[in-house]
Amino acid sequence: MDPLAPPPEFSAVFGLVTTVVILGIIGVIVVAIVNAKKAADLGHNPLTMQTELQAKVLDSQALAAERSVEERLAELERLRAAGLIDDAEYEQTRARILGSL
Template structure:
């Protein structure tokens, strides 16, 4: 280091132990960088493997349930939209009129009509 020092012949110049070329500027951080990169690479590959594992399991489960895995979300949304749970509620008068229509068309018996009518009226 002295060969590059312009003040080496100056008697008033004191060397206070400046850092030389033999030490790295980042110290231990740069020395441990390859280890950090290796740990990151291993964790990243484990995460990718886990994502693939979960995707394959979901694909197989939806196939076993009879769904197309690529349209599963749309199929379920369509089923939910068409379900009775999301259908608008009929009022009591509409339900009684529908029940009377079923009796008139002889789709249900008089006994079934009476039971259903009583259930509608007591709700």
């Protein structure tokens, strides 16, 4: 037996690792194709969708400059009316907003 030759188990492990890597690459390609098709079906360009999403977030009020006290109080009232916050949360947040004047 040649002392420089790899052990027989090496071929099996190498073949298994190669198969897993190839299946992983195929899986990534399939997912990318399915996502691109879905985006196209919904009327979006899959190549520019990330940029469009980032522009919408930047243009939204989520990152807008500080809102006025009136706007913040109106939003707080809307949350309470919708039942998303209770009276204690409303009072605590209202006090904090008015305390920032």
